[in-house]
Amino acid sequence: MKDKKKVIIVDDDLYFLQSTKERLIDDGFDAITASTMSEAKRVVTENQDADAIVLDIMMPSDGESDLETQMGYKSGLVIARWVRHHYPKIIVVGISGVRSLDTMEWFEQHKIPFFEKGSGEIIEGLNRILSKEDRIKDIRTFIVHGHDDAAKYELKNYLQNTLRLPEPIILHEQPSLGRTVIEKFEDIAHQVNLVFVLLTPDDFINSPPSSNELKRRARQSVVFEMGYFFGMLQRRRGKVLLLYKGSLELPSDISGIIYVDISNGIEAAGETIRKELSVLM
Numbered sequence: 001m002k003d004k005k006k007v008i009i010v011d012d013d014l015y016f017l018q019s020t021k022e023r024l025i026d027d028g029f030d031a032i033t034a035s036t037m038s039e040a041k042r043v044v045t046e047n048q049d050a051d052a053i054v055l056d057i058m059m060p061s062d063g064e065s066d067l068e069t070q071m072g073y074k075s076g077l078v079i080a081r082w083v084r085h086h087y088p089k090i091i092v093v094g095i096s097g098v099r100s101l102d103t104m105e106w107f108e109q110h111k112i113p114f115f116e117k118g119s120g121e122i123i124e125g126l127n128r129i130l131s132k133e134d135r136i137k138d139i140r141t142f143i144v145h146g147h148d149d150a151a152k153y154e155l156k157n158y159l160q161n162t163l164r165l166p167e168p169i170i171l172h173e174q175p176s177l178g179r180t181v182i183e184k185f186e187d188i189a190h191q192v193n194l195v196f197v198l199l200t201p202d203d204f205i206n207s208p209p210s211s212n213e214l215k216r217r218a219r220q221s222v223v224f225e226m227g228y229f230f231g232m233l234q235r236r237r238g239k240v241l242l243l244y245k246g247s248l249e250l251p252s253d254i255s256g257i258i259y260v261d262i263s264n265g266i267e268a269a270g271e272t273i274r275k276e277l278s279v280l281m
Helices: 014-026 037-046 075-086 101-109 122-137 149-162 181-189 220-233 267-277
Strands: 006-010 030-034 052-056 091-096 114-116 141-144 194-199 203-205 215-217 240-244
Touching: 006 014, 006 037, 014 030, 014 122, 030 037, 037 052, 037 075, 052 075, 052 122, 075 091, 091 101, 091 122, 141 149, 141 220, 149 194, 149 267, 181 220, 194 220, 220 240, 240 267
Parallel strands: 006 030, 006 052, 052 091, 091 114, 141 194, 194 240
Antiparallel strands: 203 215
């Protein structure tokens, strides 16, 4: 088990590379360096357990496509995309002495930290980022869902690969171990501390005094599990997030509670989801 945070630093400025490595080591990190794009890929491949990689944006293209790296002006972005695709558990941090508008837009869009060289914020920023990462690793997420498999797996992918939360728990993916459904649910429910409830229009309803116009509602099992988690995790603590899709009848006894509309997809509602989670992480 690692007792130090491992950080990979990639920069073609050898003086900056060495001085930053020494500062990281003095601050209790395990620091590894690379000065070219090809060396960065090799070092990352050999250190897949690294906690973070600090990438300079402007570096020689080093055999990579000059078009993709824009003659070295965006070499760091190429490595950042590669790391995120192949080693998503490694946190990417960008650094540069020059802030181009399109580069900053990319970092902001992907919620990747970025620091200016010489600002003195890199060590402090890494400590803050990795401390938050430790808290995130303690989060155990559960997805309550109905029949909308697309929404279920889109949410799971978003939580795991975009927000980098540990893999969310979906009940039917867990072993039953000879338990009934309710026993399995109760046992697993007490292992989690953050719940997402997907309220999707799965069932038709039609009350006796109404017209023959059919209405939709979420599965009753979803409503039951939502109530269970409200009681267990306490509604006001914000650890049960309600996501709804399309037009459906929502339970009247919890009217007034804010629901996150995911009718246009999970990504479209991402900013609202992140805002709700920001107080928990």
